[in-house]
Amino acid sequence: MKKALIVDDEPLIRQQVTQIVADYGFDELYEAADGSQAIALAAVHRPLLTVMDVTMPVMDGITAADKMNRTPSGAIVLLTGIADSETVTRAHDAGVHHYLMKPFNAEQLRITIDLSIHQFIEISNLRDEVAALKENLETRKLVDRAKGVLIKRGLTEPEAHRKMQKLAMNKRKSLKEVAEAFLLMEG
Template structure:
C-alpha cells in the first residue's frame, strides 16, 4: 500500500496535494496540520512520501524533516512560498529531496515527487553499499590481525588463512567471528 503524508496548516492546500497524490497513484493519504504532528505520524506510520509546508505552527517543516530523517528516513518534498537561499540551504541540510514553490499546479508536483522518491532510493542504496563495504573492510582487518597472530605461532600466511577458514566452516561461524575469537585468545 502506497501511503503519503501531507502536512500544511491550510486544509484546502492539504486537500489539493492529497488529490494530486491520489492521481499519482497513492492509496492512502495521511494529513497533519503542523510539524509536530508530522513527526509523530511519520514515525508511527512510515509513509512512502511526505509533502510538507515550511512555515507551520508548533514546529516548522524543515525542523520536522530533520527529526523525521534521523529516525525514519523518508523522501520529503517541501511545498512552500519561501524561496530565500537560507531556507533552501536549511532544507538541503535537513535531507529534503525536492522543493516546490506555492502556488503550484499538479504538473509541477508530479516531477518533484518522482525525483524525490528516486533520489531517496538511490541515496538509501548508496548508504547500504557503504555500510556493507565498511563491514567487509572491518572483517578483512580483523582476519589479517588474526592471521598475523597465527603466523607468530609458526604458521605460514596461507596456512593461517586456511586454518581460520576451516574453523569457520567447522563451527559454522563467520570469518570475522573466528578471527575475533583467535584475537581474544591472544589477548
C-alpha cells in the same frame, strides 16, 4: 503499500496535495497540520513520501524534516512560497529531497514526487552500500590481525587463512566471528 504523509496547516492545500498524491498511486495517505504531528505520524507509518509545507504553527516543515531524517524513511518534498537563500540552505541541511514553490500545479508536484522518490532510493542504496563496505573492511582488518596471530605461531599466511576458513565452516560461524575469537584468545 505505498504510504504518503501530507503536512500543511491549510486544509484546502492539504486536500489538494492529498488528491494529487493519491492520483500518483499512493494508497495509504496520512495528514497532519503541523511539524510535530508529522514527526509522530512518520515514526509510526514510515511513509515513502512526505509533502510538507514550510511555514506552519507549532513546528515548521524544515525543523520537522530535520528530525524525520534522523531515521530516514522516505523522500521529503517541501512546499513553500519562501525562496530566500537561508531557507533553502536550511532545507538542504535538513536533508530535504526537493523544494517546490507555491503556487504549483498537479503536473509540477507529480514530477517533483517522481524525482524525489528516485533520489531517496538512490541515496538509500548508497548508504546501504557504504555500510556494507565498512563492514567488509572491518572484517578484513580483523581477519588480517587474526592471521597475524596464527603466523606468529608458525603458520604461513595461506595456512592461517585456510585454518580460519575451515574453523568458520565447522563451527558455522562467520570469518569475522572466528577472527574475533582468535584475537580474544590472544589478548
